[in-house]
Amino acid sequence: MLHSDEASPTDTAQQQTAASDNSTNHSVLIVIDSYEQWAPYFTSESVITADAYLQNHSLSKYTPLIINLCSSMSYQSEGYYCSLLAHARKHRALPSIETLNQLDNEMVFTANHPTLRHCGCQSTMIAGLENDGYFLDLFFGKTEDPKMEKFGRAIFEQYPAPLLRVTLSNSQPSQVINIRNLSLDELNDSQQDLFADALDNFSKKVWRRPRSRKSSRYDLAIFHNPEENMPPSDKQALNLFLREAKKMDLNAELITEKDSSRILEFDALFIRQTTSVDNITYRLAQTAEQADMVVIDDPSSIILCTNKVYLKEILDSKSIASPHSKLIFRKNPLSFNELAKELGNTMVLKVPDGSFSVGIDKVGNETVYMEKLETLFKQSSILLAQEFVPTEYDWRIGVLNGEAIFACKYYMAHGHWQIYRHTASGHTRSGKFETMPVHHVPRRITKLAEKVAGSIGKGLYGVDLKESDKGLMVIEINDNPSIDHGVEDKILGSELYRIILREFIKRLDTKRNK
Template sequence: MSQVIILVDDPADWAAYYPTRHLLSARDYLQAASPVCTDKKVQVINLCRAYKYLSPGYYCSLLAEARGQRVMPSVRTVNDLSRKALYGLHFGSFEQALDRAMKKQGDDAARLTLTLYFGHTEQEGLAELGRQIFDQLPCPILRVAFRRRDDEWTLESIRTVSLKQLKNSEEDLFARALEQFNARVWRNPRRRRGDRYELAMLVDEQEALPPSNRTALKRFIKAGRELGIKVDPIGRDDYARLGEYDGLFIRETTGIDHHTYQFARKAEQEGMVVIDDPGSILRCTNKIYLAELMQANKVPVPPTAFVFDDSDAQVDRLIEELGLPMVLKIPDGSFSRGISKVADRDGLRQALGEHLKQSSVVLAQAFMYTDYDWRIGVLNHRPLFACQYFMSKGHWQIYHHKAGGKTTSGGFRSLAVRDVPPKVLRTALKAARMMGNGLYGVDLKQSGDEVVVIEVNDNPNVDAGVEDLWLGEDLYRQIMLEFLRRLEAKRLGLPLF
């Protein structure tokens, strides 16, 4: 277990807590009076009274990072907390989460103050909100104030709290949270003898339609083990531990306003090898961006238009340009969600109104019926697997989301890459190249000699019994080999290619 150093301005601030040999004053730490102060394996919890620019607390975090130590709060967090213009960027989704929580509790208060100890709060129903805030702004103690205006919650202020400001009951809450945090965060995964690298695999066991089923996850772990990579499944609560690993493999459906994107960003900032990288998530999860990028680079897509309102003029323009039926999509839908097919003018007008409630821009495309969609898996510009996904029975999409939450899907057929029509393969590889050098699933439709790209997925399905039917265990091995290649290149300081 890595050693922990707790930093305070004055050791007397710690009088209310249990004795610890890990306590150091900020002065001793800054002057490196103890050899452990420069040990890269040390984990630093900075509990100085203030973190303002050029204060001892600020310098403690700054020098900890310079010494290669993990520190909380980081300099980036300290800077984000310094001005509302910076920390306010984090809080759009949190205000919505607070609004939902308060409505659920039937609370009509005008103000709310939330004190967080390593992300923990004792306030009923707000534990998830506290965890989200901590994920974005990891800091030992935060006091967050919200205010209700026009029946919506807005962030009023957020500030750090020192140990000296805590009351008796708050001291107890802090002590418990610190103990839990130490046990959970600073532990290091055991590296098996012979393991060269450790790879975090982000999964959500509760996800209804995950990108990899349980058998596939086990096969990733096995393939990694055979190559000397310890693959460790982690969840969203392991955000603060991410820096312990050499790489990150996201096997959970991604989204921009989602913890998966925050994991990808943190991994990239830590210098880790990461798939899906945050750039790929940004590019792939927005269908508006994807359609514009494909058209700008002459990658064929269905006839497409962007829609900003449901006026008569817009409706007439769409019918003239795309014809009927047509398909409407919100930019960030996935698994056939947020997509509707309209067959007449009234249906188009109604569907536009519904979609524009979710997004200020809606994507409209000419409808192109096929019995199946192609999915070409691409890894670092090379084709990896090929599947045909057939439409759900009696439906025009692969996934049919029925009333009551039930989802059905059509059949599939896995093929050798060599059996894919050359034009389908060329188009898929060109589309994937626009996204980056990660792992992608390119969805295409083929009608006669016409091939068009429907979307590029940054987090493609790799399920046991579906995508792996042709390659078997070698599919998982090839993906782990790419991680190994990147990890080795990073270790040797070589560029990726």
Template sequence: MSGLVVVDARTDWPLQIPGMHVMTAWDYLTLTPEVLQRNIRVYNLCRSFSYQSTGYYVSLLAGARSHRPLPDITTIQDLKLAESPGVLNDEIDELIQSSLARLGSSEYVLNVYFGQSPTKRHERLARALFNLFPAPLLQATFEYKGDEWRVDSIGPIALGEVPGSHLEFMHQAAREYFTRRRMPRQKKDSYRYDLAILINEAEKDPPSNARALKLFEKAAEDLGFQVDFIDKGDYGHVAEFDALFIRETTAVNHHTYRFARRAEREGLVVVDDPKSILRAANKVFLSELMDRHRIPQPKTMLIHRGNVKQIARELGFPCVLKQPDSQFSRGVIKVDNEAELKREVRDLLERSDIVIGQSFEPTDYDWRVGVLDGVPLYACRYYMAKDHWQVVKHGRNGGKIEGHHDTLPIDAVPPLVRNVAVQAAKAVGSALYGVDLKQFGNVVKVVEVNDNPNIDFGVEDLVLKETLYRRIMEYFVRRLEARVKNQP
């Protein structure tokens, strides 16, 4: 049995789906928890989720029993508190406007069945709402106010409220949802845990290339994981796993952060965790953090509209300006004179109220030390691109030129470089980080700390090879085993 459908009466759910067992709510609430295996998926299709109702208690006790309810109790509460427009991010709002454009009425009701809509043009909006509020049956009401559509209400819909004309579609959506490849399967004897690896196949510069992902998968399976690669459309399935490994470039205003938040809330072991994403994604935070921990960095200035005239005096020329959430050498600009400085600062302050300014300290290469749980794991020297001051030179046509690299055994890295890298990583957290540093003889300075560091086949793994992937997967195992030991 891979899942359990819980209903108020057996007649509420006529479908017979392989691997799915149907049980009444009262049978579920009164059974001895040991009757069912731990970590089973519970699909709560009760007629009401109101506070202290039967449906409410099914999701509540499922969480207490280490079962995995859909919806979980947090989603039920979120739906009770959902108010427009505060619950919607810009991505969902854009979908609302495009999906509901050209409707003749000022109101519209959208039913969502296991993430699908009976109306084809609303498929993307239905999936987005399900990802935001993972519940099997949802109903959203929209109103056209002023010149745009807004959500008037959103909440679970009871089985008895599904229109007769929708029943066949709802049943088919349920079949697809229950039998899809990424649904939890009966674990083989050799598998102890489920691991999701979040990727984006369309990403031009992912943090791990295809061969590295295969090696992560192999290392995980060797350690007892059942592995599924998921994408941003699988937000509603996060709770079905024991651990989440994000191998898509992370950002705060982005689905990767929402995945990390949901995974952490569901009790998964997650890398990158949301705290690490928040901290490492913003160079303003990192600058202050390094100062507070007395970790050396290039001379740094927080620039705002009130101190622009002081930049040249403080940093001199050339100096480097950084957009706070810059990545992969983008949003990082070297300015050589006052005219360039004024132009670039003006543009950067249009996007952020604070930007970073640093003294320009050229080196032939930057160190990158990978640190996992406070222990240095791998080390690379990334050399500057030819005739350029950065490791990557981006062309106007979207192309790029990268400097060459070499990978060293950790023992071959100067002790000061290792020590400063570990200090910087520990200041951010206890997960997986890539610390970039510059070395000037006996002086080492931190450039930045990256969550979600690149781990590519043929680059970072040149020394440790398959051992690198295994050590990262062993981190997940240690965390999961510690979680089991700490459970009452």
């Protein structure tokens, strides 16, 4: 589809001169052995030879993404040195030097390996035979067989490289016996088309002219799920992030799971999908962090905040006031009466990774307790029982890099004990809210929120607190707090979005200056 006529020697010479002169103007560079190797594809000023890249020291002034397509990536080869110098020049390389070193090591992983277990691959859908095994070729994680898409994406997230050949055992099809870089020279005609399409989807900048001569300082990926019922940011808020980013010379783009293979094209990642350790948000945050991108939410914050059992340990270890809690284990659960002695006759049962009031139930007697245990233990082997602390509202303090930036009172849903009330018909109702200027909130509340958030990290957090006759206590810390138009931004308006975006720019500037 993107095949071109064969390049003439004159074309090749002109191409080499253009790449040498203009490559520094591109945020994406494609490094190849020679221009003849690129003959099947459209000419692009983003294409540069390995020799030109290695010898062009002025490239160190810029921070592009390097797509390394050299035929040999073995130790001390030109391809190896391209990724090595990219690291030294603070360029992001695909594959990175770390990925090359990983691929150099002999590896064997079974279906119990997290990568394969998560993708649930079916080993029957493989392209060909190699070294007594089946192989599957990946183009930026894309496969020739759509049924292997999850498998390809999982491998690409683990080993980000443009072209990979994955070999699975003939005798044990669920076992990967080898992963290696694939060269352009090994592609047949149909695979050349697949590669060109995958490259086009991975990095639109390679094929499209900039809209203006002025380029943005940085590229920010805002990851969201348009199908999510209760997303952290509504559509209007997402559009405000995009609008304010443009004013701040920041190129922000909304991406979804289908765009995840493009993540290394960006300088920073802002996750606006409900996070979980066992979904794509955590894996994407890991990939971005390993590529030295600025990431909010970072993987550590996702781990610490999304699991209430883990969070309980953190709060207890730092002597931070929170509702009295007990862990309940599926193998040997405590009785209702045992818990009632410590927590009171009315208590709350929580699934560790529940959010938006899902997986949380109030119980007040033995019968209901046993019914809820049976249901909730299907979701988790450990539950959290917590004393019931009724209040009219919960405080939500938004904290960014240790400083409170917004404050809300979230009132309980009408006739309900939680902020969100999920009905049997599938509808969700929420209570009213009151957004307040941070400086109007009692300092003891914002101070505690900042302290608690600081114990997790320097990201963006939503700290939930209750104030009752038992005092001020922390309910939970959200690594992905809601920022909806007309709610959290009611006081600051567009400035709230600028505050968050300025933090990205500040961190990116710090990285660049280093």
